[in-house]
Each structure stands twice: as C-alpha cells, then as structure tokens.
Amino acid sequence: MKKNALVSFKGQKDIQATINLTGSKSESNRALIIAAISKGLVKVNNLSDAADTVTLNRILTELGTTEPEGRRTVDVGHAGTAMRFLTAYLATIPQQFLLTGSARMQERPIAILVDALKSLGADISYAKNEGFPPLSINGGLNNVRAEVSIKGNVSSQYLSALLIIAPKLLAGLSLNIEGGLTSRPYVEMTLALLASAGVSHSWKGDNIYIGPQQYQAATLTVEPDWSAASYWYSIAALADQAAIELPNLKEESLQGDSKIQEIMIGLGVNTQRTANGIALKANKNEAQTTAILNLKDCPDLAQTIIVCAAAKGLNLAFTGLETLKIKETNRILALQNELGKIGVTLNEENEVYTLNCEGLNFPEKVTFATYDDHRMAMAFAPLSLLIKEVEIEDFQVVEKSYPDFWKHLQKAGFTVQELA
Numbered sequence: 442m443k444k445n446a447l448v449s450f451k452g453q454k455d456i457q458a459t460i461n462l463t464g465s466k467s468e469s470n471r472a473l474i475i476a477a478i479s480k481g482l483v484k485v486n487n488l489s490d491a492a493d494t495v496t497l498n499r500i501l502t503e504l505g506t507t508e509p510e511g512r513r514t515v516d517v518g519h520a521g522t523a524m525r526f527l528t529a530y531l532a533t534i535p536q537q538f539l540l541t542g543s544a545r546m547q548e549r550p551i552a553i554l555v556d557a558l559k560s561l562g563a564d565i566s567y568a569k570n571e572g573f574p575p576l577s578i579n580g581g582l583n584n585v586r587a588e589v590s591i592k593g594n595v596s597s598q599y600l601s602a603l604l605i606i607a608p609k610l611l612a613g614l615s616l617n618i619e620g621g622l623t624s625r626p627y628v629e630m631t632l633a634l635l636a637s638a639g640v641s642h643s644w645k646g647d648n649i650y651i652g653p654q655q656y657q658a659a660t661l662t663v664e665p666d667w668s669a670a671s672y673w674y675s676i677a678a679l680a681d682q683a684a685i686e687l688p689n690l691k692e693e694s695l696q697g698d699s700k701i702q703e704i705m706i707g708l709g710v711n712t713q714r715t716a717n718g719i720a721l722k723a724n725k726n727e728a729q730t731t732a733i734l735n736l737k738d739c740p741d742l743a744q745t746i747i748v749c750a751a752a753k754g755l756n757l758a759f760t761g762l763e764t765l766k767i768k769e770t771n772r773i774l775a776l777q778n779e780l781g782k783i784g785v786t787l788n789e790e791n792e793v794y795t796l797n798c799e800g801l802n803f804p805e806k807v808t809f810a811t812y813d814d815h816r817m818a819m820a821f822a823p824l825s826l827l828i829k830e831v832e833i834e835d836f837q838v839v840e841k842s843y844p845d846f847w848k849h850l851q852k853a854g855f856t857v858q859e860l861a
C-alpha cells in the first residue's frame with residue numbers, strides 16, 4: 442500500500458550531520474553482471490542497498506541455483522539497468538526466458554538494444570508491444586560477426602549492456618555509436634569496471650572494440666552513490682548553514698554524477714576533501730550560475746538541481762534533458778506539475794528548458810506527488826527547509842536507489858512522520 446509522509450524542519454536551519462551513503466546502484470549492477478559472467482572469478486564489495494540492486498542480485502542468484510522446466514520468467518520491477526543488462530546477458534544463456542518488469546518498465550523503450558542483439562544473431566521477440574518489454578528470449582547467442590551499429594542518444598544503458606557481455610562473445614564486439622552519445626560517463630564507468638576485471642578495450646571516435654577474452658580474478662569495490670549525495674547538496678544549499686560529512690565519497694569518481702560538486706558551487710555549496718571522504722559547506726557568498734547548464738552527462742542530477750534552483754528563485758536554463766521523458770516517469774512533466782505548486786514554471790523552447798521563478802511562493806503546506814519516481818521524492822523533500830509542512834506521496838518510492846533516505850533525513854534533524 443502506498444503511504445505518504447509529512448516532512449518538516451523545526452528550529453535553526455543549521456544542518457550538521459555525517460551521512461553514510463549506500464553504494465552506487467550503477468556500479469553495483471554492472472559489478473553483479475560481471476561477477477555472474479565471470480562465474481565467480483570477480484567478487485564485489487560494498488553492494489548498494491538499492492532495491493534495483495537487491496532485485497538484480499536475487500535474479501542472478503536464482504539463475505545460478507535453480508533450473509526451471511521450460512521458460513523462466515524474470516521480473517525486474519522498476520529497475521532500468523537490470524532490464525537492459527539482463528536483455529543482453531540472458532541472450533547469451535542457452536535457456537528460454539520471459540523478461541518482464543513493472544507497468545512503467547513496459548513503457549520504456551528497448552528496441553534499440555533488441556535490434557542490436559538481433560543483428561548479432563540473438564533470438565528475441567516482443568511478448569506484448571513491439572519495441573517494449575516484456576521480451577521472449579531464446580538464449581544461446583554465439584555471434585560470428587562483431588560489428589554492430591547502435592543509436593547512442595536514447596539510453597547509454599543499451600551500450601553498457603552490450604559491452605558487459607562483449608568479452609564472452611565468440612567474435613567480440615565492435616560497437617559503432619550513431620547519433621551522438623548520451624550519459625557518456627556511464628559508458629566510461631562500464632569500461633572502467635571491465636578494465637578492473639581484466640577486460641581491455643579500445644575506443645576510437647565513435648567505435649568501441651572489445652575482443653573475445655577472459656575475465657580475470659578481481660574484487661570490485663563499489664563507491665558510495667553520488668546521485669544520492671546530490672540530495673545532501675540540495676539540503677546544504679537550502680539551509681542557512683550546513684556542514685555535512687559524506688564518508689568514503691571520492692571527488693574523482695567513476696560516477697558522472699560527481700559533477701554535482703562543480704554545479705553546486707553556483708548554488709552555494711562548497712565541497713571539501715576530508716581524511717576519509719568529503720564535507721559539504723554552505724557558502725552564502727555563492728557565485729551565481731548564469732550559463733546554460735548541460736545535464737546530458739548526468740541526467741539523474743536534473744531533478745535535484747532544477748528543484749533546488751527553483752526554490753532559490755534562480756531562473757536557470759538547462760539543456761540535455763531529452764532522455765528524462767523515458768525514465769521512471771516523464772520527469773519533465775512531473776517537474777512542471779510539482780514546481781507549479783510553488784509558483785515556478787519550467788518552459789521549453791528548442792530543447793532549452795528555462796525556470797521562471799517570478800511567482801515563487803512557499804505555502805504553509807504543499808503535497809508533492811512522486812509518480813513512482815524515487816528522485817521526485819528526494820528532490821522535493823529538501824523544500825521542507827522552506828515550507829512548513831511538506832507531504833511526500835508514496836514516500837517509500839525512495840527504495841529504488843536510496844532506502845535509508847528518510848532515516849538519514851531524521852538523523853540530520855528533519856521530522857519525518859509516516860501518515861496512515
């Protein structure tokens with residue numbers, strides 16, 4: 442049952458806290474597939490608590506331990522990475538699968554990846570709607586050619602899915618990226634984790650090549666999640682004062698969302714290196730950002746930054762938001778609806794999205810809808826520093842990537858009350 446929570450902050454808005462963030466769900470989900478393909482040669486440390494990681498881990502464990510008669514049904518729920526990575530991985534296993542997910546997952550496109558796998562020889566068909574999950578997969582792909590072309594501007598997860606299985610393919614993989622590349626740091630993360638597991642590649646222009654090769658024994662240690670850290674930046678930006686420690690987070694990270702450090706300087710937060718991680722400090726002499734922010738490399742930061750900027754009354758402009766429409770919800774529409782509740786509009790013209798904060802106001806109480814999207818809940822919760830009572834609908838939605846979010850808010854001095 443979906444439940445709401447009431448979030449508030451009483452007293453001085455001075456946030457002093459040490460928050461131990463969970464592991465990166467992106468790193469975890471890559472590491473899990475790599476570990477499975479390597480047949481245990483590669484081990485993983487510090488896996489994320491994210492529901493998306495727990496789900497993928499359970500699926501891979503079941504695949505390794507139970508042998509069903511006939512077709513096996515695999516349900517990834519809301520987990521985009523699990524859906525995309527398993528489409529490629531299951532295509533290599535000589536069994537039959539029905540790969541499915543939540544109602545929203547069945548609206549998230551997958552044809553680009555399916556077409557690429559089919560061009561390599563995979564036997565995959567659509568069990569319901571053409572171009573979308575669920576998928577019927579007759580596994581056992583053993584490609585005789587390596588060459589494949591793929592559109593890179595819809596989701597980088599399609600590319601990562603192919604790259605992770607590449608070393609295992611008979612002819613390897615020569616991936617030609619067409620139409621530009623979105624979320625590029627996630628592809629770099631995939632290649633970096635493969636390199637840590639002994640897999641080499643070459644990336645020249647629009648071509649990435651991985652030859653057939655063996656994974657080497659390795660332990661992959663997952664770093665804390667930078668996307669989760671972004672909500673603490675927003676809190677620091679909206680508080681009067683803040684000193685927030687985030688242990689074990691590395692300034693130089695495989696995660697592209699570490700770019701939040703740079704972006705948040707313009708919203709009034711400085712990052713300092715500490716003995717074992719980083720600390721966020723509110724800087725009221727903020728250097729205001731005026732340039733257009735391009736979030737193509739870090740789409741998961743979009744909600745954090747846009748909501749935070751809106752609450753600060755900054756009429757910022759953004760590009761690189763096209764892919765937000767096919768994530769957990771149409772995040773553009775969701776943002777437009779919910780920002781409207783504080784009098785802010787987000788307007789698009791020629792793919793440039795601009796905030797208009799002229800009507801910004803903070804009513805005594807606002808209820809924010811979350812659209813089955815964890816990032817809506819976490820991006821809007823910090824507004825409880827400015828709005829007396831913030832009600833977050835379906836508050837448990839955060840489990841997808843950051844299950845301890847509410848517990849951590851409480852630790853930092855927020856009141857979070859579950860409503861009946």
Ligand SMILES: O=C(O)C1=C[C@@H](OP(=O)(O)O)[C@@H](O)[C@H](O)C1
Pocket residue numbers: 466467468522595596597598601623624627740741764
């Ligand atoms: O590969 C990954 O781990 C991810 C890639 C990004 O998706 P797109 O490549 O679809 O933008 C990101 O939004 C998602 O949360 C995680």
Ligand SMILES: C=C(OP(=O)(O)O)C(=O)O
Pocket residue numbers: 519520521522523741768769816842
């Ligand atoms: C888009 C996201 O996840 P996925 O695509 O893996 O469902 C996300 O975590 O914001």
